[in-house]
Amino acid sequence: MGTVTILIVDDNEVQRKVIEFNVSREGYTAIGAGTVSDALVLAKQHQPKLVITDVMLPDGNGIELLERLLSTNPELPVIVITAYGTVRMAVDAIKKGAFDYLTKPFEKEELSLSIKQALLGKGGMEHHASHGIIGSSLAIKEILGTIKRIADSDVPVLITGESGTGKEVIARALHSSGNKKNKAFVAINCAAIPSDLLEAELFGYAKGAFTGAIKDKEGRFSLANQGTLFLDEIGSMDIRLQPKLLRAIETGTIERLGDVEVKKIDARIVSATNADLADLIKKGAFREDLYYRLNVVHIHIPPLRERREDISLLAGHFLSQYAPGGKLVLSNKAINRIVNHPWYGNVRELQNFIRRAAVIKDGGTITEQDVESNLSPSVSLHEHTSAIVDESMDEAEKRMIVSALDKAGYNRSKAAKILKIPRYKLIYRIKKYKIVAPKDAFE
Numbered sequence: 238m239g240t241v242t243i244l245i246v247d248d249n250e251v252q253r254k255v256i257e258f259n260v261s262r263e264g265y266t267a268i269g270a271g272t273v274s275d276a277l278v279l280a281k282q283h284q285p286k287l288v289i290t291d292v293m294l295p296d297g298n299g300i301e302l303l304e305r306l307l308s309t310n311p312e313l314p315v316i317v318i319t320a321y322g323t324v325r326m327a328v329d330a331i332k333k334g335a336f337d338y339l340t341k342p343f344e345k346e347e348l349s350l351s352i353k354q355a356l357l358g359k360g361g362m363e364h365h366a367s368h369g370i371i372g373s374s375l376a377i378k379e380i381l382g383t384i385k386r387i388a389d390s391d392v393p394v395l396i397t398g399e400s401g402t403g404k405e406v407i408a409r410a411l412h413s414s415g416n417k418k419n420k421a422f423v424a425i426n427c428a429a430i431p432s433d434l435l436e437a438e439l440f441g442y443a444k445g446a447f448t449g450a451i452k453d454k455e456g457r458f459s460l461a462n463q464g465t466l467f468l469d470e471i472g473s474m475d476i477r478l479q480p481k482l483l484r485a486i487e488t489g490t491i492e493r494l495g496d497v498e499v500k501k502i503d504a505r506i507v508s509a510t511n512a513d514l515a516d517l518i519k520k521g522a523f524r525e526d527l528y529y530r531l532n533v534v535h536i537h538i539p540p541l542r543e544r545r546e547d548i549s550l551l552a553g554h555f556l557s558q559y560a561p562g563g564k565l566v567l568s569n570k571a572i573n574r575i576v577n578h579p580w581y582g583n584v585r586e587l588q589n590f591i592r593r594a595a596v597i598k599d600g601g602t603i604t605e606q607d608v609e610s611n612l613s614p615s616v617s618l619h620e621h622t623s624a625i626v627d628e629s630m631d632e633a634e635k636r637m638i639v640s641a642l643d644k645a646g647y648n649r650s651k652a653a654k655i656l657k658i659p660r661y662k663l664i665y666r667i668k669k670y671k672i673v674a675p676k677d678a679f680e
Contacts, residue, residue: 314355372547388415398538401583420464428470446495472512559595
């Protein structure tokens with residue numbers, strides 16, 4: 238990697254030197270510039286493989302630099318560095334061809350991952366924004382990396398996360414990123430259909446199979462043949478129907494209700510749930526063998542409150558949807574207020590909030606007061622103490638995790654059982670709180 242040159246553009250010399258140092262430690266050759274004009278000169282002289290640029294520069298901005306660089310080298314990946322106050326510029330940068338963006342302050346691990354993805358041509362925000370995935374957090378980048386790796390395979394995928402985190406968005410991104418993108422994506426919400434009708438919806442039925450079956454009907458499995466079948470809220474599926482689903486996945490065949498013909502199907506199975514399937518298995522409400530069939534690859538989406546660096550770009554994205562043309566903007570204080578809100582309804586709640594604010598405001602600037610007045614009452618009551626409670630809850634959770642790890646001798650599987658949470662949730666929180674075991678002895 239020593240032959241790979243990366244150009245860092247930032248007028249803050251201290252910040253630029255820090256980035257140059259971290260880039261050099263990764264084995265790349267780092268060169269720096271403090272202005273647009275100097276950056277253009279260095280880009281011409283050294284032909285860098287990647288450019289990292291701040292938005293605000295003394296003789297212009299990173300967007301202008303981006304456009305000028307891409308005009309001569311359209312394949313050059315550019316990572317834009319932005320602050321909360323320049324979210325609209327970040328959105329604009331993505332639309333104009335930026336590979337990714339990082340929100341200050343960012344961790345060196347985030348920068349490292351973004352650089353690697355850019356140089357490998359993976360996970361660019363321009364591409365993934367087109368699939369509806371918006372975010373710069375390490376968690377989102379890891380999800381994008383997983384999607385890239387498995388997009389062309391047929392392995393079943395289980396997506397978990399709280400309600401409103403965007404599980405179907407991830408499922409659709411997985412489908413549209415792979416070789417099935419021109420085939421059907423068929424979704425069914427297992428919780429929205431009565432259990433006695435779900436079997437017919439999934440597998441279809443033959444004429445005369447039951448009262449009211451006046452003609453043959455294809456099920457969702459058949460409709461998704463050669464494509465993707467998305468089983469949302471899989472945890473709510475009746476235990477009596479689960480063996481038939483398991484058999485369909487294992488054998489690649491289905492039988493319609495009232496029909497003896499066995500039909501071969503080739504649909505990729507992607508399922509999602511906000512429930513703890515391990516807990517449902519213990520209660521006898523979910524089959525363990527089905528769980529292992531569905532959970533070949535696991536993608537977990539953390540709640541929005543645990544990846545606050547994604548909130549500003551999501552807000553900007555929704556604002557461009559509901560108030561196009563830049564007719565409505567967020568003030569810096571409004572952005573800070575939005576970023577610090579817990580968003581217990583996750584991305585769905587944030588989207589509805591921006592939509593409501595756009596309708597009520599109808600142009601101009603959304604202020605901090607506008608944000609306060611448009612938050613739902615139930616959430617606003619919680620917010621009065623959130624600044625204090627959030628910090629104390631985080632500390633309490635961290636202490637509880639460390640205590641469990643100590644009791645388990647820093648064996649993560651045993652610690653997860655002590656805490657009564659899935660192992661992947663424990664691993665996520667270990668990363669979140671930067672918990673380090675004695676001699677890094679996690680097992």
